Amino acid sequence: MNTSGLFLALGSLLLAAVPASAQNSNTILIRNATVLTVTHGNIEHGSILIRDGKIAGVGADVKAPDGATVIDATGQFVIPGIVDCHSHIAVDGSVNEGGPSVSSMARIPDVLNPVDISIYRDLAGGVTEANVLHGSANSIGGQTVVIKLRWGKPADQLPMEGAMPGIKFALGENPKRSNFDPPPGVPRRYPGTRMGVEETIRQAFTGAREYKKQWDDYSQRKAAGEANLIPPRRNVTLDPLVEVLEGKRYVHAHSYRADEIAMLMRVANEFGFKVRTFQHVLEGYKIADELALSGSGASTFSDWWAYKMEAYDAIPYNAALMTQRGVVVSVNSDDAEEATHLNQEAAKSMKYGGLSPNDALKLVTLNPAIQLGIDTRVGSIDVGKDADLAIYNRDPLSVYAVVQKTLIDGQVYFDRDRDIAQRASLEKEKQDLIDKEKKAAESEKKKPQEQGKKPEPKKKGGKPETSDGQVSAGGAL
Amino acid sequence: MKSRILLATSSSLMTLGATLVFSLVAMAQNAPGVYAIKGAKVYTLAGPPIQNGIVVIRDAKIAVIGANAEIPAGAQVIDASGLEVYPGLFDPVTQIGLDEVSAVGATVDVSELGNYNPDIVAATAVNPASAHIPVTRASGITHVVAAPGASGFDSPGGGVITGQASAFNLAGWTMDEMQIKRSVAMVINWPTMETRSFDFATFSVQEKPFEEAKKDYDKKINEISDWLDRARHYAQVKEKGSPTNYERDLKLEALVPVVEGKLPVIVIAARAREIHSAVDFFAKQSIHMVLADGADAWKVKDLLKDKKIPVILGPTLREPHEEDAAYDREMTQPAELQAAGIPIAFSSFGAGFSRRLSQYAGTAVAYGLPHDEALKAVTINAAQMLGISDQVGTIEPGKLGNLIVTDGDPLEIKTQVRYLFIKGQLTSLENRHHQLYEEYRNRPQLVH
Numbered sequence: 001m002n003t004s005g006l007f008l009a010l011g012s013l014l015l016a017a018v019p020a021s022a023q024n025s026n027t028i029l030i031r032n033a034t035v036l037t038v039t040h041g042n043i044e045h046g047s048i049l050i051r052d053g054k055i056a057g058v059g060a061d062v063k064a065p066d067g068a069t070v071i072d073a074t075g076q077f078v079i080p081g082i083v084d085c086h087s088h089i090a091v092d093g094s095v096n097e098g099g100p101s102v103s104s105m106a107r108i109p110d111v112l113n114p115v116d117i118s119i120y121r122d123l124a125g126g127v128t129e130a131n132v133l134h135g136s137a138n139s140i141g142g143q144t145v146v147i148k149l150r151w152g153k154p155a156d157q158l159p160m161e162g163a164m165p166g167i168k169f170a171l172g173e174n175p176k177r178s179n180f181d182p183p184p185g186v187p188r189r190y191p192g193t194r195m196g197v198e199e200t201i202r203q204a205f206t207g208a209r210e211y212k213k214q215w216d217d218y219s220q221r222k223a224a225g226e227a228n229l230i231p232p233r234r235n236v237t238l239d240p241l242v243e244v245l246e247g248k249r250y251v252h253a254h255s256y257r258a259d260e261i262a263m264l265m266r267v268a269n270e271f272g273f274k275v276r277t278f279q280h281v282l283e284g285y286k287i288a289d290e291l292a293l294s295g296s297g298a299s300t301f302s303d304w305w306a307y308k309m310e311a312y313d314a315i316p317y318n319a320a321l322m323t324q325r326g327v328v329v330s331v332n333s334d335d336a337e338e339a340t341h342l343n344q345e346a347a348k349s350m351k352y353g354g355l356s357p358n359d360a361l362k363l364v365t366l367n368p369a370i371q372l373g374i375d376t377r378v379g380s381i382d383v384g385k386d387a388d389l390a391i392y393n394r395d396p397l398s399v400y401a402v403v404q405k406t407l408i409d410g411q412v413y414f415d416r417d418r419d420i421a422q423r424a425s426l427e428k429e430k431q432d433l434i435d436k437e438k439k440a441a442e443s444e445k446k447k448p449q450e451q452g453k454k455p456e457p458k459k460k461g462g463k464p465e466t467s468d469g470q471v472s473a474g475g476a477l
Numbered sequence: 478m479k480s481r482i483l484l485a486t487s488s489s490l491m492t493l494g495a496t497l498v499f500s501l502v503a504m505a506q507n508a509p510g511v512y513a514i515k516g517a518k519v520y521t522l523a524g525p526p527i528q529n530g531i532v533v534i535r536d537a538k539i540a541v542i543g544a545n546a547e548i549p550a551g552a553q554v555i556d557a558s559g560l561e562v563y564p565g566l567f568d569p570v571t572q573i574g575l576d577e578v579s580a581v582g583a584t585v586d587v588s589e590l591g592n593y594n595p596d597i598v599a600a601t602a603v604n605p606a607s608a609h610i611p612v613t614r615a616s617g618i619t620h621v622v623a624a625p626g627a628s629g630f631d632s633p634g635g636g637v638i639t640g641q642a643s644a645f646n647l648a649g650w651t652m653d654e655m656q657i658k659r660s661v662a663m664v665i666n667w668p669t670m671e672t673r674s675f676d677f678a679t680f681s682v683q684e685k686p687f688e689e690a691k692k693d694y695d696k697k698i699n700e701i702s703d704w705l706d707r708a709r710h711y712a713q714v715k716e717k718g719s720p721t722n723y724e725r726d727l728k729l730e731a732l733v734p735v736v737e738g739k740l741p742v743i744v745i746a747a748r749a750r751e752i753h754s755a756v757d758f759f760a761k762q763s764i765h766m767v768l769a770d771g772a773d774a775w776k777v778k779d780l781l782k783d784k785k786i787p788v789i790l791g792p793t794l795r796e797p798h799e800e801d802a803a804y805d806r807e808m809t810q811p812a813e814l815q816a817a818g819i820p821i822a823f824s825s826f827g828a829g830f831s832r833r834l835s836q837y838a839g840t841a842v843a844y845g846l847p848h849d850e851a852l853k854a855v856t857i858n859a860a861q862m863l864g865i866s867d868q869v870g871t872i873e874p875g876k877l878g879n880l881i882v883t884d885g886d887p888l889e890i891k892t893q894v895r896y897l898f899i900k901g902q903l904t905s906l907e908n909r910h911h912q913l914y915e916e917y918r919n920r921p922q923l924v925h
Contacts, residue, residue: 117800117801118796120804121796121804124804124805173580178580179580285913285914285917286917286920288917288920289920289922289923290923293923293925303832303833304829304830305612305829305910306576306577306578306579306608306609306828306829307578307579307580307829308578308579308580308581309578309580309581311578312578312608313913315910315911315913315914316910317910317911317913317914317918321914321917321918324918336796337794337795337796338794340794340804341794341840344836344840344890347890347891348890350890350891351890351891351892351893352910352914353914397890397891398889398890399836399839399840399842399843399888399889399890400839400842400843400889401843402843402844419803419804423803426801430801
């Protein structure tokens with residue numbers, strides 16, 4: 001009998017069956033909270049009016065119109081929903097197409113899994129948007145997507161409408177595969193050095209530039225009315241890179257050491273594109289001025305270090321120092337669990353480097369929104385923006401703060417009270433199912449057995465796999 | 478105010494393709510002396526907090542505490558008005574000093590080969606010049622236990638009897654100076670019944686039938702039992718026989734204090750089934766165990782309470798291992814166990830994340846653990862579990878002068894440690910991370 005697989009499937013279904021319970025009213029007032037707007041200060045005893053999923057009013061004097069649903073948030077704190085600029089949740093299977101060194105054809109948006117329990121757990125941590133990235137196994141990785149954590153909705157409703165698509169790049173130890181050996185009999189893969197990583201990227205963009213030229217020529221001649229033209233052969237590996245050259249796709253570059261960050265800035269300049277964000281960027285503090293000048297964002301960890309050689313100079317002051325030098329900085333998770341307390345991780349920049357509370361809060365709200373080009377929609381509590389909000393029982397920069405509700409598009413997708421209230425009945429339902437399964441197994445035993453039937457393998461196997469395809473207990477690095 | 482003295486010792490270069498520069502500030506302690514901390518609110522954790530208290534430290538130890546204690550002539554006085562004093566924090570299962578850079582094997586001495594290594598001792602391999610030591614103490618942790626083979630990032634498997642854990646202070650020139658107790662516990666990685674395992678050779682998940690997994694599991698349990706029986710026999714022979722009548726066996730000799738009840742056993746187990754099996758096993762053996770990890774401890778809390786098993790909890794900030802568990806399962810567990818009367822302690826089970834210790838405790842408070850219990854769970858509780866509470870864990874006369882002076886609640890994220898004492902010495906808070914920060918903060922602005 002293999003009941004554990006059943007539990008997993010059921011757990012997802014049970015939770016999926018009770019999401020959202022979309023508000024009947026499309027007008028909601030969150031009243032009497034401390035509102036941390038991020039852009040225009042904190043409002044004591046403030047209220048937020050939500051209409052049709054958008055913020056329609058913010059202030060101390062905002063009143064509930066007739067028929068509005070009122071959420072009483074007396075004594076509570078409301079912040080813009082947390083934006084996680086580096087996530088691997090909601091991906092069905094591995095996040096790494098680990099074979100080729102250039103895997104720009106691989107598409108994360110095509111493998112979204114809307115019943116990944118991490119969506120719900122991160123939602124319970126106040127996260128409303130996540131930049132879901134391909135892993136870091138390849139110098140040029142796969143295509144990425146920004147999602148809203150609309151738990152309970154089908155996969156095609158997860159991507160954030162209008163958000164710029166992205167592509168993952170990776171520098172350093174992961175693409176050169178320093179930290180693990182290939183299986184026996186499999187040769188090591190090129191590149192094996194940081195020189196080779198640069199070369200791989202330069203080769204790819206040299207090809208992309210040629211390919212783009214072919215298409216541009218073709219389009220020009222076609223526009224000029226030339227007949228009997230044969231279009232260039234489509235190349236799905238180069239298409240996304242052409243989009244990068246045309247500014248239609250953001251580059252999110254996994255990076256650690258200062259030298260490799262400088263390298264990619266150089267290559268990007270050479271080919272005329274921008275690196276939208278350097279991810280991890282643990283030595284960003286060493287070249288903060290260069291980063292600020294380039295206009296690239298920096299999305300880093302709070303205090304991870306020493307898990308590999310290129311993380312040995314990682315310091316918890318990184319976010320604060322880069323911020324103070326004018327870089328747009330975010331603090332990300334790269335890990336489903338870490339994402340559940342990004343408010344705490346942001347708060348560490350007050351301790352390490354002395355950021356103000358508002359600047360600390362920006363690290364997980366407005367700044368990642370800017371980095372993802374979605375700051376006109378989310379990242380602060382301003383009229384006209386999406387009503388994506390997290391409500392805490394106290395100052396969210398305190399270790400003692402607990403998320404009470406998370407809203408996306410003005411709908412309550414997570415409600416702590418509701419979650420707790422459902423636990424007993426879910427537990428009973430689970431127990432009933434186990435008992436039923438046991439009974440069935442017992443009566444099955446009495447019948448002659450069908451031999452050689454293998455149990456269905458679980459969805460996710462064994463140890464968690466990191467974004468670079470390594471196996472670890474510590475999450476994706 | 479007393480200024481801190483910094484003894485910079487550029488040390489230990491090692492080469493492995495890359496050059497690792499270990500801590501530049503491993504030691505950084507003042508000469509021993511007499512100190513008086515005055516004006517602070519003192520949380521002794523041995524009684525109610527003392528407002529405007531005075532703590533006198535002399536000869537490595539706490540000498541006097543009280544609102545009206547006399548400040549000895551010649552003492553270095555630290556005016557801590559508006560600040561708070563707490564016992565130094567204690568991380569009771571770590572790999573500090575054993576794991577410098579996890580992915581670089583040459584810098585890692587966590588897991589020995591083989592399943593049964595009772596005679597290896599963590600203290601042997603703890604690098605006193607590790608950069609982790611000053612980085613960790615800057616967050617208020619004054620002493621830790623390094624545990625060999627404790628399951629961690631870089632030690633899949635890790636054996637069964639993995640060796641002796643060592644308790645030591647996070648300051649000193651050598652391990653001899655640093656150690657609180659060289660052998661503080663025997664670590665046993667309780668076997669797990671796994672039908673699925675990850676095979677590194679083929680880089681894939683392998684499955685085996687339950688019966689086979691059970692057989693492997695039972696075999697290992699029998700082996701542990703056998704080791705302990707042989708250790709008992711060895712102890713008898715050693716006691717009764719003359720030295721010529723027996724051959725020395727270092728492994729069995731190392732297990733003698735365990736079977737004689739003189740050395741605590743840290744049993745690492747996560748799932749309810751394994752915890753249950755371990756508790757039954759050690760009850761039959763009449764050996765007292767401390768449970769470590771305990772992800773499922775809440776499921777067997779009646780058993781743990783009944784058998785008086787304390788728990789060193791695995792990192793609180795981790796995902797529930799069951800997909801259908803409550804999302805806050807790990808965060809509410811400390812409160813649930815404490816309410817059931819089970820002694821708990823927080824721990825990082827790592828090196829780089831040791832400085833998250835107070836964050837683990839603070840998060841547990843957010844989910845229902847009383848604040849004073851959380852403070853005990855990062856100070857005295859684990860000291861009691863491991864038999865070193867006569868030396869550390871509270872601020873009481875005669876205990877080691879391991880304490881911290883903070884600008885607020887040590888469990889709160891933004892709180893800064895202002896002064897730190899280890900073995901009665903004012904100890905530098907400088908560390909590799911702060912040094913790098915200062916170095917690059919002062920990089921001249923780029924001119925264009």
